[in-house]
Each structure stands twice: as structure tokens, then as C-alpha cells.
Amino acid sequence: MIESDFITINVGPQHPSTHGGLHAETVLDGEHIVDVKVHLGYVHRSVEKIAESRTYTQFIPYNSRLDYLATHLPAMGYCQAVEKLLGVTVPERAEYIRVIMAELSRIASHMLFIGSLAIDIGATTGLIYCFRDRERIMDMFEMTSGQRLIASYMRIGGIAEDLPEEFYPAVKSFLDDLPYMLDEYNNLLTGNEILQARLKNTGILPADKAIAYGVSGPNLRASGIAYDIRKAEPYSIYERFDFDVPIGSKGDNWDRFLMRIREIEESAKIIRQALQDLPEGEIRAKVPRIIKPEKGAEVYHRIESSKGELGFYIVSDGSEKPYRLHVRAPSFINLGVLPLISRGGKLQDLIANIATLDPVLGEADR
């Protein structure tokens, strides 16, 4: 028996597979992982402190910079939280447009997940296909808000602008082409023997552990728990749409990968229904120019973002600025489970584990 010392390898923060600035200090016994320590904060901007010196309206653009891969989702969550504080009802048309934008963001984020997972485990071509298709969503965001990546399209009480004419054919042709895009991903990746070997039975997260560690979103559902805030506690108008909540069985990397592919299909279903029912009318409720929620009012509002439960806890002191704003960031809390699912595996599995947990560090570090 050869005896060997443990060695420590730093994966990140300057590593292409760490999705931003994640630093995983990894202790190895040969090729096997003994322990992982997650170091965060490389892109910390103290967003919660900044919020205390901005008015409620001024803070909207900061949200898009949290989860910049699903830009409309955090902005929607924040605006809804403030609307709850104020008791504002959003016009129907704005709700539908918000849902369309939110689900397009989810598709964009999941496409990036698939692409970056592919490149992380060595299938460079996969990235190109996903980016090509995601680009069409970026174009749609540019049409509606003038911004591709960090669109500040949501407003307290509604949205900034109505949809332009050219948006409708663009989203329609995108939805028509989506099944072919997914076919391509399935042919290229899902059916790929190497990808299956890398993802199946690695990074297993059992259901009870997933709940205890506060994991949410597709990562929780991959472990077999059918918990989706859009269903469990419908916000906006999600109760009007017919869609399924896909769940996995084992909670391994493979389940987490499949979850994204299936969620893209479900999101497309929601967008189709929303486009069909899209009513005419106002796009913004009448909201005072200076927003001052009642003194002592507080709210915890959560939405199902592409990464999981995204919550906003806001306390008001009656002034035009939030007294305290806390963001419950799913990427941050999901990363807490990385050591658990990586221990005992190999170093190569760690890369797949990070990729399938799908953290976005702008949101984790805030």
C-alpha cells in the first residue's frame, strides 16, 4: 500500500469552470476529494447596503445585476415585493408581459446552463449551439428594453414600455423553432455517451439533504421534491397557466441536467398560453412618483427564479428609501451543498457539480 499526503488544489476564482468568481479550496487524496471549502465574495458589491441609500425606484436596475443571466426575474421579484408593501395592483396586460419576460429569462438562463455545462466537461461545441439560440432571446430583450443582458424593464406597478410590433413575430418564430433546438441539444448532448458517463451517479444529492440545506429550484426538484413556488404559492398570474413541474428521481448531476431541458419546455408552454390570452390595456398602475410605504411595513416576497427561491425581505421606515433590504439569493444557499455532494467523488466530478448547481456569482455574492 502506497501512502500519500493530501494535497490542496484551488479551483478558481480564476478558472473558466467556476462561473464567475467562485473559489473552491479542494483537498485531494490522489484523485478523490476529501473536502471542499467554498470561498465567496470576489464580486461582492454590498447591494443590500446600497439599497439603503437609494429610493425604491432607483434600486430597480441593481436587481438585474444580481442574476444577470436571467435579468427579468430578480427585477420582477423586487418590484412585486414593493407592490406588496404598497398594496398596488398591476394591470393585467403588464402581468402577462411580465410572465412572458420572466419565462424567456428562465429559458435563456437554462440554455446558458446547458451550454456552460457542456463546455465545462469538455464538449465545446455544445456551448456554441446554446449561445446561438439564447442570442435570439437577447435580441427580444433588446427590442423591448433597449438592453440585452441587464435590462431594467420592470417598474413598480408594471413595466417600462409596451411590447413593440416586431416582438410578436420574433417570439412566435422562437417558440416554433424551440422543439428543433431541443432536438439538437438532445442529439448532441443528452444522447452523448461521454456526457452520460460523466453526469450519471455523480454528485448525488438525496432529497432530505436537499431540503435541510435549503436547496431550491431545479436542483431541489432534481432530488424528487415537487416544490415550485409558481405552483405552491402562485404569484403574479401563474395560477392561470397550465404547466407541469418536472421532477427527478435520484438527484445526481444527470437529473439536474435533464431538469433544465424539461423546464425549458414548460416555460415555452407558459409563454404560448400568455401570448394567446394577452389582453389589451394599461401597462402600468398609477403609483406615486415618490414611493413611501407605511412606517414599519415589511414584506418577504419570493419568486421561483431560474436558480431557485429568490426572496426579497424589505422593511420600511416610512421614508422614500428602504430601511433594510435583504435578498435571499438561491445561488448563495445552493452553493452550501457543494462540499456535501463532492466529498468522495473525483476532482473531475467537482467541475460537473459546480456546473449543475448553476450558481451565478453576481447573485451569490451580491
Added chain:
Amino acid sequence: MYQELKERLLKNWDGKIEINEGKDFFEIITQSEILFTLMEFLKKEFGFNYLANLCGVDYGEKFTMVYHVCRIPENLKVCVKADIPRDNPEIDSLTCLWPAADFQEREVYDLMGIVFKGHPDLKRILLPEDFEGHPLRKDYKAV
């Protein structure tokens, strides 16, 4: 369910807790000394398995810890609040009940300077280890 929870809570801690219904979350206002036993009760007796969120608020003379706890997938939810004196900002850690508290308590420690007793690895998480002060405190002066 909430009715039964209310009765059991009042039976155990009458006079020490305050219950507010009719909000988004069933709200329990408690004292920091009994927080841990109350949370343990919520987890073991009522199956609240998911610590969704925790954060601290600086109210000047005191801090308030706010916990949002759920039972999933049924989506039962409670909000528990506990005040902590400013001159001795300590509260029991919940990491042994829900490992989800690990990162979140470190964040509160880092940014607000609240000490969690019993936390296995209470270190700064977002700011560098040699950083001075706790930025989310209201008396912190950002330059």
C-alpha cells in the same frame, strides 16, 4: 394546522411569545433565549423542514433576527423574530437543525456582526477576513 400550532405554542411558552396571524407568514415573536428550543419544536413536532431565509435588521438600540421557515412541499410557513440587545449581540446557531443556516448565519455575522453560538465555522464569508466593521450596521460609515 396553524390553529393547532398556535395552541401548542401558547401552551409551551405562554407569556414569552407573541403570535400575529393574518399576515403572509404566520408570525411568532419570541425571545432570543428560547429561540433554539422553539425552532427545534417547530422542526420536530410540526415538520418544518426547510429554513428558507434568515437575516438581521438593525433597529438602533437592538437587532432583530428574522427567520422564514417552511414545511415543503406542503408550503406551510412561519416567520420567527427574536430581538437581540446591541451591547451583547449573540444568539443560538441553528446549523444543527438546518444546515441551510450555515452560510446564511456567516453572512449575518459578516455584515451585521451578530455572533451565532454553536456555529461550527463562524468566519466572514463575503468580505475579506481582515475587514474591519460590519457594513450593514446603521452606524457603519461607508467612505
